[in-house]
Amino acid sequence: MAYFIQVLIDAVALGSLYALVALAIGLVFGVMKLINFAQADYLTVGAYSLVIPTAAATPSMMFGGLPWALMIFCVVLSITVLALITERVAFRPLRNTDPTTLLISSFAVSYFLQSLIIMFHGGRPKSVSIGAALTRPIDILGLRVGGVQFLTMTVALLLLIALVLFLKRTSIGIQLRAAAEDFSMARLLGVAANRVIAIAFAISGILGGVISLLFVIQTGTLDIRMGIMPTVYAFFATVIGGIGSLPGAVLGGYIVGILSVFLQAYLPEEMRPFRDAGVFTIVILILLVRPQGLIVTSAAKERV
Amino acid sequence: MLEVKQMVAGYGRLTALKGVDITVKKGEVVFVVGPNGAGKSTLLKTISGLMTPTGGEIRFQGERIDGRGPETLCRRGLALIPEGRHIFKTLTVQENLQVGAMIRKDSAEVRSDMEMVLDTFPILRERFKGVAGNLSGGEQQQLAIARSILQRPALLMIDEPSLGLAPLVIDQVYDSLRKLNETGLTLLIVEQSTGRIMELASRIYVLRNGKVVLEGDREELTDTSALDAAYFGFSSDAA
Numbered sequence: 001m002a003y004f005i006q007v008l009i010d011a012v013a014l015g016s017l018y019a020l021v022a023l024a025i026g027l028v029f030g031v032m033k034l035i036n037f038a039q040a041d042y043l044t045v046g047a048y049s050l051v052i053p054t055a056a057a058t059p060s061m062m063f064g065g066l067p068w069a070l071m072i073f074c075v076v077l078s079i080t081v082l083a084l085i086t087e088r089v090a091f092r093p094l095r096n097t098d099p100t101t102l103l104i105s106s107f108a109v110s111y112f113l114q115s116l117i118i119m120f121h122g123g124r125p126k127s128v129s130i131g132a133a134l135t136r137p138i139d140i141l142g143l144r145v146g147g148v149q150f151l152t153m154t155v156a157l158l159l160l161i162a163l164v165l166f167l168k169r170t171s172i173g174i175q176l177r178a179a180a181e182d183f184s185m186a187r188l189l190g191v192a193a194n195r196v197i198a199i200a201f202a203i204s205g206i207l208g209g210v211i212s213l214l215f216v217i218q219t220g221t222l223d224i225r226m227g228i229m230p231t232v233y234a235f236f237a238t239v240i241g242g243i244g245s246l247p248g249a250v251l252g253g254y255i256v257g258i259l260s261v262f263l264q265a266y267l268p269e270e271m272r273p274f275r276d277a278g279v280f281t282i283v284i285l286i287l288l289v290r291p292q293g294l295i296v297t298s299a300a301k302e303r304v
Numbered sequence: 305m306l307e308v309k310q311m312v313a314g315y316g317r318l319t320a321l322k323g324v325d326i327t328v329k330k331g332e333v334v335f336v337v338g339p340n341g342a343g344k345s346t347l348l349k350t351i352s353g354l355m356t357p358t359g360g361e362i363r364f365q366g367e368r369i370d371g372r373g374p375e376t377l378c379r380r381g382l383a384l385i386p387e388g389r390h391i392f393k394t395l396t397v398q399e400n401l402q403v404g405a406m407i408r409k410d411s412a413e414v415r416s417d418m419e420m421v422l423d424t425f426p427i428l429r430e431r432f433k434g435v436a437g438n439l440s441g442g443e444q445q446q447l448a449i450a451r452s453i454l455q456r457p458a459l460l461m462i463d464e465p466s467l468g469l470a471p472l473v474i475d476q477v478y479d480s481l482r483k484l485n486e487t488g489l490t491l492l493i494v495e496q497s498t499g500r501i502m503e504l505a506s507r508i509y510v511l512r513n514g515k516v517v518l519e520g521d522r523e524e525l526t527d528t529s530a531l532d533a534a535y536f537g538f539s540s541d542a543a
Contacts, residue, residue: 171402171406174395174399174402174403175403175406177392177394177395177399178392178395178399178400178403181392181393181394181395182390182392184354184374184386184390185386185390185392186392186403187354187373187374187375188352188354188374188378188383188384188386189378189403189404189406189407189451189452189455190374190375190378190379190406190407190455191375191403191406192375193373193375245394246394247394
């Protein structure tokens with residue numbers, strides 16, 4: 001039972017992370033019909049911003065050497081600015097083209113950012129240690145919970161709550177949801193296109209920055225492809241949740257996260273390497289039953 | 305109030321509007337009717353700024369507006385309810401109305417206008433906190449109209465208000481449109497069927513294949529055979 005609860009906490013922690021990435025992807029998709037694969041590289045760049053650009057395998061700290069509050073601020077701010085720049089340079093000029101063009105552009109941004117990291121940091125994985133104190137397990141009601149898992153779960157849930165409050169309670173949040181559901185209609189009612197798109201990207205940058213820190217604390221390594229798996233998972237989360245639906249993105253994030261951890265914990269030892277295959281099989285099954293996703297929106301159709 | 309002159313617009317190589325002239329005067333209810341594919345929706349999309357015309361000009365309250373985006377035009381008093389109503393289904397009724405009133409700064413008057421629309425459409429008060437996607441078709445049309453009224457437009461354009469609604473519900477919708485017009489709101493309405501328009505229209509345009517083939521005041525078109533002939537493309541002596 002105790003093992004089950006520990007697995008459950010892990011599952012919720014990972015699910016919350018995927019839910020956050022899925023929300024970032026879902027928000028941007030909603031306002032721009034763009035699946036932004038560069039979201040992966042926002043994570044990666046955020047993680048690399050902790051260290052000074054060198055080719056060394058154990059580099060010295062840049063933002064990672066700052067007091068923690070300042071470190072979080074610097075990383076999140078950099079990634080937010082990065083997200084806004086990519087929107088301005090690579091996506092805004094293409095806004096009136098078809099979604100395929102935008103998708104290609106997001107791949108280009110993604111490879112560009114990866115190459116940039118290779119240029120400054122070299123291509124080999126690096127080890128980096130931040131928040132070492134957090135890796136100690138902590139006792140909650142007699143359960144030993146990994147400090148990192150607890151942190152991840154708390155931060156992700158708090159961010160999720162903050163984001164939901166922002167989207168539900170503020171005027172700009174309501175505009176953003178309106179625009180995510182039906183962009184043309186929102187423009188007809190006076191929602192400024194450039195502004196809501198920029199806000200959606202800023203949120204995806206903020207989420208990217210925070211998530212990158214949580215990942216580094218968890219893994220202690222930097223790798224140019226570190227952002228890709230969580231983003232692919234989050235992308236599947238948005239699809240099974242019902243693309244364009246923000247509650248769907250969160251739901252999908254929890255589904256894939258929880259599936260992934262439970263398969264890891266309960267599959268027979270020799271089958272664990274096939275965990276991802278298991279998760280994706282279930283994703284396929286869900287889509288076979290509900291091709292439009294779990295929560296259906298009108299966002300997929302285009303006509304005004 | 306609105307003058308469309310020799311407007312040309314289309315999608316890529318397809319020209320949907322081939323030099324259309326339309327005038328709407330203050331206080332009028334102008335109908336544009338025509339069969340499927342005549343260019344009716346394109347006309348409203350282009351006037352509202354969702355599409356950019358490739359030729360001609362559009363003047364609204366004396367100013368050139370062609371090429372401006374919808375977020376600018378709605379602040380100048382132009383509102384459009386697109387075909388299919390396009391309410392925000394995942395938002396509550398209240399949030400839909402809030403987005404409608406978003407461009408206005410006069411919060412006290414927005415509140416009194418909100419009361420006014422909720423009095424006009426009591427069902428919306430009943431469903432105020434509910435998700436708009438759960439409303440029936442007729443209720444959604446009422447919400448779409450209420451949302452646009454809260455913009456306080458000078459000209460409200462509606463693309464097929466009766467689409468997909470039961471006859472009784474169409475009565476209600478047309479009734480509320482008549483009341484709104486009596487309060488001074490100018491209306492430009494697109495319909496595919498000519499059945500209901502006579503009771504409300506001050507003027508009618510028939511659009512076919514991207515061109516105006518007939519226009520006239522209600523009085524001039526009381527004999528509907530000319531209207532039908534234009535609509536179906538018969539020459540009038542053959543009809």
